[in-house]
Amino acid sequence: MDMSTTEANRDADVFDRSLLLRHCMEDLALAHNLLELYLTDLTPRAIALHAALSAGDRAALQQVAHAIRGSSLTVGALGLAALTQDIESACRQGELPGVAGVWPEWERTLTATRDAMQRMQGEPHPD
Amino acid sequence: MKEEKTKADIVVVNDDATQLMLWNQLLRIGGFTVHAFSSATAALEAIQSKVKPSLIVTDLHMPGLDGWRFCRLLRSPDYADFNRLPVLVISATFAGEDARQITAELGANAFLSSPFLPSELLGTAEQLLAGQTPALTTRVLIVEDEDVVSTMLVRAFTAHGYAASAVRTASEALHRCRRESQELIILDYHLPDMPGDLLLDEIVRSSPHSAVIMMTGDPRAELALDWMRRGARAYVHKPFNPEYLIALGEKARREIAMLHIETRLEERTRDLREKEERYRTLFENVTDALLVYSLQLDGSLGRCLEVNDVACRMLGYPREELLRLPPLDIFVAQNAAETAHLTGQLLDGAALVFERQLTAKDGRSIPAEIHARMFTIEGHVAVIALIRDCTERHQAEADRRRLAEQAHQVQKLESLGLVAGGIAHDFNNILLTILGNVELALNDLAPLAPARACLLEVDKAARRAAELSMNMLIYSGRANFAPEPLTLEALVAEMRVPLTAAVPHGLTLQVEPEAQPPTLAADSTLVRQIVTNLVNNAAEAIGGGEGTITLRTGQMDCDADFLASTWLAEPLPPGRYAFLEVADNGSGMDRATLARIFDPFFTTRFTGRGLGLAAVLGAVRIHHGAIHVTSAPGLGTTFRILLPIAPAAVAAATPAPAAVWSGHGTVLLVDDEDAVRDLGQRMLEKLGFRALVAADGTAATRLLQDHRDEIAVVILDLTMPDMDGEEVFDALQKIKPGVPILMCSGFDEQSVTCNQAGPGYAGFLPKPYQQAALRAKLRAVLEPGAKPGAA
Numbered sequence: 001m002d003m004s005t006t007e008a009n010r011d012a013d014v015f016d017r018s019l020l021l022r023h024c025m026e027d028l029a030l031a032h033n034l035l036e037l038y039l040t041d042l043t044p045r046a047i048a049l050h051a052a053l054s055a056g057d058r059a060a061l062q063q064v065a066h067a068i069r070g071s072s073l074t075v076g077a078l079g080l081a082a083l084t085q086d087i088e089s090a091c092r093q094g095e096l097p098g099v100a101g102v103w104p105e106w107e108r109t110l111t112a113t114r115d116a117m118q119r120m121q122g123e124p125h126p127d
Numbered sequence: 128m129k130e131e132k133t134k135a136d137i138v139v140v141n142d143d144a145t146q147l148m149l150w151n152q153l154l155r156i157g158g159f160t161v162h163a164f165s166s167a168t169a170a171l172e173a174i175q176s177k178v179k180p181s182l183i184v185t186d187l188h189m190p191g192l193d194g195w196r197f198c199r200l201l202r203s204p205d206y207a208d209f210n211r212l213p214v215l216v217i218s219a220t221f222a223g224e225d226a227r228q229i230t231a232e233l234g235a236n237a238f239l240s241s242p243f244l245p246s247e248l249l250g251t252a253e254q255l256l257a258g259q260t261p262a263l264t265t266r267v268l269i270v271e272d273e274d275v276v277s278t279m280l281v282r283a284f285t286a287h288g289y290a291a292s293a294v295r296t297a298s299e300a301l302h303r304c305r306r307e308s309q310e311l312i313i314l315d316y317h318l319p320d321m322p323g324d325l326l327l328d329e330i331v332r333s334s335p336h337s338a339v340i341m342m343t344g345d346p347r348a349e350l351a352l353d354w355m356r357r358g359a360r361a362y363v364h365k366p367f368n369p370e371y372l373i374a375l376g377e378k379a380r381r382e383i384a385m386l387h388i389e390t391r392l393e394e395r396t397r398d399l400r401e402k403e404e405r406y407r408t409l410f411e412n413v414t415d416a417l418l419v420y421s422l423q424l425d426g427s428l429g430r431c432l433e434v435n436d437v438a439c440r441m442l443g444y445p446r447e448e449l450l451r452l453p454p455l456d457i458f459v460a461q462n463a464a465e466t467a468h469l470t471g472q473l474l475d476g477a478a479l480v481f482e483r484q485l486t487a488k489d490g491r492s493i494p495a496e497i498h499a500r501m502f503t504i505e506g507h508v509a510v511i512a513l514i515r516d517c518t519e520r521h522q523a524e525a526d527r528r529r530l531a532e533q534a535h536q537v538q539k540l541e542s543l544g545l546v547a548g549g550i551a552h553d554f555n556n557i558l559l560t561i562l563g564n565v566e567l568a569l570n571d572l573a574p575l576a577p578a579r580a581c582l583l584e585v586d587k588a589a590r591r592a593a594e595l596s597m598n599m600l601i602y603s604g605r606a607n608f609a610p611e612p613l614t615l616e617a618l619v620a621e622m623r624v625p626l627t628a629a630v631p632h633g634l635t636l637q638v639e640p641e642a643q644p645p646t647l648a649a650d651s652t653l654v655r656q657i658v659t660n661l662v663n664n665a666a667e668a669i670g671g672g673e674g675t676i677t678l679r680t681g682q683m684d685c686d687a688d689f690l691a692s693t694w695l696a697e698p699l700p701p702g703r704y705a706f707l708e709v710a711d712n713g714s715g716m717d718r719a720t721l722a723r724i725f726d727p728f729f730t731t732r733f734t735g736r737g738l739g740l741a742a743v744l745g746a747v748r749i750h751h752g753a754i755h756v757t758s759a760p761g762l763g764t765t766f767r768i769l770l771p772i773a774p775a776a777v778a779a780a781t782p783a784p785a786a787v788w789s790g791h792g793t794v795l796l797v798d799d800e801d802a803v804r805d806l807g808q809r810m811l812e813k814l815g816f817r818a819l820v821a822a823d824g825t826a827a828t829r830l831l832q833d834h835r836d837e838i839a840v841v842i843l844d845l846t847m848p849d850m851d852g853e854e855v856f857d858a859l860q861k862i863k864p865g866v867p868i869l870m871c872s873g874f875d876e877q878s879v880t881c882n883q884a885g886p887g888y889a890g891f892l893p894k895p896y897q898q899a900a901l902r903a904k905l906r907a908v909l910e911p912g913a914k915p916g917a918a
Contacts, residue, residue, distance in 0.1 A: 023149060025245045030152050038145045047474055048508050051501045054476020060502065066188055070219045071145040073242040099476065 014079030014109055015116040023074060035117045038075045042068075046110060049087075053099045062091035077117075079109040135181035135256050136160045140170045140197070141217075142189045146241070150184060150217075150248070157249040166190075167197035174209065182255055183209075184248075187218040187229075194218070195233065202234035213255040217241050217248075231265075231310060231336075234381070267311040267376065269293040270300040270326070271342070272319055276365075280313060283369035284376075297321035301329060309337050311376045314359075316343040316350070324357060331358035338379035340372065416441045416514040420454055422473070422501060428454035432509060441516055443488035473501045473510060482517070494521055543727060547599035552846065552873035552894075554596045559895030560802035561589040566898060567809055593895060594656075598742035601656060601749070602727055607893050608650050608749050612773060615680040615707050616644035618654055626658070626678075630666050633673045641681040645705050648773040653746040654707075660739035661709035661766050668713030668764060679708040685769065693753040693769065694725060694744065704752070705772050710765040716758040724756070743768070788906050789815035792839040796820045797827040797855065798871070799847045803894075807842065810898050814905065824850030824858065831862045838866065840908055842892065845872040860887045867908045871896070 017031075024030040045068050052061035065087040072081035083106055090097050137159045141147040144165070151163045162178045164170040168191055174180060183201065187194035194216060201209045216233060219241040230238040237251050267289045271277040277293035284291035289311075294300050297318050303309070312330060316323035323341060330339055341354045341362040351362045360379035363372055410417060416438035421429035434449050442449065472479055478500040485493045498513040565586045572579050600606040619638060627636050658678070665676040686701050716724065727741040743766075747754055750770050758764035794816045798804045804820045811818040819834060821827035824847060831838055841859060845852035856868055867889035889908045892900065 019242075022244060023242060025153065025156060027152070027156070030149075033152075034145055034149055037148055041144055044508065051474070051476055051508060055500070055502050057502060063188075066219075067143060070186075070188075070241060071143045073219055074143075074146050074149055 014077065014113045015120075016076040016078050017116075017120055019076035019078070023076070032121055034075050035121055038071055038077070039114060039117060041071065042110070042114070046106075049106070050099070050103060053097065053102055056096055056098075058091050058096050061097070062088055065091065075117075077113050080106075080113055083109055134158050136162065136179060137182045137184060137252065138162045138164065138170050138174060138178060138180040139184045140164045140167050140189070140194075141186040142166060143186070146186070153245045153248055154184075154252065156245075157252065159252070167192040167194070171197070171200065171206075180212065182213050182215065182252055184215045184217060184252070187216060198233035198235055213237070215239065215251055215255060217243070231380070265289050265310045265380070267291045267313065268300065268303055268309045269313045270295075270297070270318065270323075271313070271315040272296065272317070273315075276315075276342075280369055280372065283373060287373050295319070297323075297326040297329075300326060301333075304330060304334050304337070309334065310380055312337050312339045313372065313376070314339055314341055316341060316345065324354060327354060327357050327359055336383065338376065338383045340375055340379060342367075342372075410435050413437065413513070416516075418449075418512045418514065420510045420512070422470075422508045422510050428510065438514065441487070441493065441514065442485065443491070473499065476501065485514070494518060543603055545603075547603040547605070551596045551600050551605075554592070555873035555894040556800045556803050558589055558593050558596065560800075560806055562586065562593070562895055562897060563806035563810060565589065567806075567813070570813075595738065597656065598660070598738040601653060602738065602741040602745035604745055604749060606653065606745070606749065607891070608653065610648040610650055610750075612646050613649055613651055613654070614644040614646055615654070615705055615770075616640040618651060619658065619678060619680055619707070622655060622658055626662055630662065630676065631671070633671070634666055634669060635673075635675045636662070637675060637677045639677065639679045641679075644680060645682050645703075645772040647705055647770050649750055649770060650746075653749060654770075657743050657746050657768060658707065658709070660743050661768075664739050664766075665709055665711035665713065665764070668711050668715075670713065674712050677708070677710045679706075679710070681706055681708075682772065683769075689755070690753060693755045694747075699751070699753055699769075699771075703772060704769040707768040707770070708765060710763065712763040715760045715762045715764055717760050721756065721758055725754075788902060790902075790905055790909060791815050792909070793817045793819060793834060793837040794905070795827060795830055795834070795838045795841045797822075797824070797841065797847070798844040799823060800844075803844070807901075810901055813898065814902055816905075823847055824855035827855055828858045828862060831859055831866070835863050838863070840889065840905060841866060841868040842871055843868050845870055856887070869904055869908065 020031050020034070021028070024034065045064060048064045049061070049068065051057075052064055065084040069081050069084040069088060072078070072084065083102075087097055087102065134157075137154050139147065139150045139154065139161055140163075141150065142165050147163050147165060151161045154161045162170075162173060162180065164173065167185065167189060170183070170185075171192070174183075185194050185197055192200075198214055198216070200206050201212065201214060203210075214233070214235040215237045216230060216235045217239045218229075230236070236255055239247060239251060265288075267284045269277045269280045269284075269291065271280070271293060272295045274295075277295075281291045281293050292303070294303055297320050300312070300314075304312075312334075314323055314327060314330070318326065323343070327339060327341065330337060338360045339358065341351070341359045342365060343350065343362070344365040346364065354362055360382060361375045363375065410433070413435070414437065417433075417435045418431060418438050419433040420431055431450050431452060431454070434446060436446075439446050439449055444452070469479065478498060480496065480498050482494065482496050485495045487493055494517040496515045496517050498515075499510055501508060501510050565582050569579065569582055569586075572582070597606065619640060623636075623638050630636050662676060662678070669676070682703055682705050684701075684703050685699075690699050690701060724740050725744040727738060744754065747768055747770070752768060752770040755767040755769065756764065794811050796804060796807045796811065796818055797820075798807065799822055801822070804822065808818040808820050817837075819830050819838065821830050827841075827843070831841070843852055843855060843859070847855070850858070852870060852872075856870075859866060859868060865886055868887050869889050869892050871892045871894060873894040890904055892904050896904075
């Protein structure tokens with residue numbers, strides 16, 4: 001499946017597929033498996049992040065942001081990694097980010113990341 | 128393709144599934160046998176039983192047993208078999224100098240910052256398995272002004288893989304320590320610019336993570352002791368074998384690392400314990416029930432994670448049983464759409480508040496207000512529900528509604544009282560005219576005159592009208608109340624004949640009096656009215672057929688529960704009460720009818736006027752009594768009137784039979800109603816008095832001035848247009864102080880006497896009055912020694 005230039009540019013902002021492949025030693029099957037696992041975990045983690053933001057629970061927010069950042073860095077989801085890094089840093093400095101300030105951008109990035117990853121998953125691979 | 132070989136067993140630990148899969152796969156590609164665990168607890172169990180790893184790769188931030196504690200355990204005597212097992216720590220949180228510090232503190236062998244390239248992971252693993260310590264070299268600083276010694280030590284440490292360097296002075300040493308942290312410092316006691324012990328103090332203060340070993344040629348033991356007290360980890364006497372010093376250094380570093388990690392662990396443990404205690408205290412000390420449930424991905428509730436004592440007490444379950452119960456019905460919505468709606472709101476962070484009936488273990492139904500919201504606990508989504516028992520609140524609301532209803536009833540009563548009083552005032556003046564004139568006409572008519580029968584019908588109709596008027600006054604609480612000692616038995620016996628005659632054909636009136644009746648302080652007129660109205664009501668309830676009305680009197684002990692089930696004007700104390708009971712075997716009433724029977728003008732019968740039972744309630748209220756009603760459709764109705772028994776000191780007085788009395792002298796009659804005035808004048812003249820009449824206060828004062836010595840008594844209407852009764856009363860008393868004045872009104876006596884209790888007030892004459900009542904009052908004024916009732 002061909003990907004348009006616009007889509008490719010937009011994907012690159014949030015998801016570095018070459019980084020994922022480097023992490024996987026260019027093993028495309030492994031990369032696809034990682035993406036599947038990552039996306040499966042991402043939904044409940046996003047729910048938990050929103051809940052922590054809504055509840056103003058800093059400890060929970062820092063915890064869930066850290067978890068998302070770790071796996072996002074692993075799969076090259078650099079957009080979400082950067083956003084969760086901001087949340088983690090703010091929490092560590094005693095600040096409490098709110099839903100209104102965080103969630104809209106987070107949700108956009110989440111959707112874009114998911115779309116980009118699903119596009120990659122849709123591509124043919126050796127398996 | 129990858130080389131098929133199995134180099135070693137590696138245990139990897141990470142709670143994040145994505146990273147765990149990547150580590151696992153990369154190491155497998157590298158030819159290792161990998162054992163992957165999502166928690167350190169599971170990994171610990173495995174390595175103690177079936178898995179024999181050559182390397183452990185672990186994450187730091189994990190729920191439950193975290194990486195810090197995991198490494199601490201691997202280096203503890205309890206896990207001696209694993210003390211020398213290489214450990215690689217991977218974390219996205221630390222890098223650079225922090226990573227060095229963490230690795231040293233953990234007793235780990237290597238550290239990788241995440242994310243990493245596969246070659247970094249595989250290369251580090253290979254090195255660790257080969258017994259090498261990659262990348263993280265240990266810094267050692269030798270502070271010695273003798274070049275021979277320092278050169279020898281730098282060579283020896285370097286040969287052991289240390290990054291060794293040397294300085295000659297204390298100031299150089301402090302400068303170096305400030306620039307980069309040193310794991311180990313070998314410090315000579317004799318330095319050119321500062322004694323070694325002072326430098327030791329400074330290093331211990333500014334670089335607490337550095338292990339310091341002192342060297343000296345001075346053999347004094349007290350020096351060594353002093354250095355150890357100041358914070359040195361060890362000391363050596365010159366000359367010494369460099370290998371010995373290196374061994375000492377490694378030991379000192381391990382001790383420092385252990386000490387440091389111990390402190391960090393203690394702090395973390397203390398923090399956790401304090402936090403747990405704080406939340407546990409809060410959890411157990413809130414006055415409402417708290418339950419925590421896990422939330423599944425599909426939005427349904429999972430298992431119960433936590434409950435507090437209040438929840439156990441409220442629902443009647445032991446804690447363990449409550450934890451095992453499936454999600455309580457309280458969260459089960461009516462349908463799938465409602466479930467989705469509730470879950471959606473929870474996931475949006477909304478705090479839900481709703482009410483449900485909960486069922487306790489013993490089957491009790493508990494009205495509860497539930498506050499629920501979602502939160503995260505150790506990365507998991509859960510729902511916390513705060514449950515408040517609303518039984519008391521609902522009771523309070525019901526009480527408030529009842530009080531408001533009572534207040535409304537009182538208000539209604541007052542309004543009706545005003546209206547009834549006003550009507551009765553005008554009505555009674557008319558009735559007084561009718562009844563008085565009928566009486567006078569009958570006196571003048573020959574016994575067999577044809578008009579006599581007509582006049583008797585007029586008299587009968589007027590008396591019924593007077594009874595209606597009286598019922599209105601009684602219900603409104605404005606009836607005249609003149610308590611006197613009496614017994615219900617005597618009163619009922621007296622009424623037996625007229626009542627029996629009055630009940631319709633086909634009905635039987637049975638009277639069952641009390642043998643030893645108690646004495647009451649009651650108004651006989653009002654009690655008669657109660658009996659009459661109840662018997663009339665019973666007769667109407669039976670209708671046209673045959674039936675029995677039973678009239679009982681007696682006394683009974685009433686407890687608080689029984690009194691609470693009665694119609695009360697006010698709370699009555701438990702105790703012994705006299706009762707008057709009227710029972711019928713008529714149609715009975717349903718609950719809706721029963722609830723309204725005392726409302727004025729409420730009637731279920733075509734012929735009823737709806738005032739009889741309302742008047743009964745008013746009369747009982749005046750007596751501070753209560754009414755107990757039992758009724759059911761088809762089973763008849765029983766009214767039991769409870770009246771307070773008079774104190775023993777109240778002696779029963781039997782009225783003497785009435786005797787004919789006539790007076791003499793002049794009476795001044797003041798009333799603005801022409802008919803009343805005219806009738807009153809004629810009655811007075813019949814009684815033997817000379818009557819002077821006045822239509823208003825001005826005329827009255829003038830007449831009293833003109834006939835001051837003749838007028839013996841004044842009969843004064845309370846309500847007149849120009850001057851009211853009070854003003855006229857005062858004016859008359861000024862003209863002839865002490866002249867007896869009988870106040871006359873359609874209202875009750877209390878309304879009249881409140882302001883006329885002073886000298887001159889001779890009593891109250893309620894309208895409509897008849898000749899007998901007028902005679903009795905005048906006799907009481909003019910012959911104060913006469914017995915009551917002996918008119």
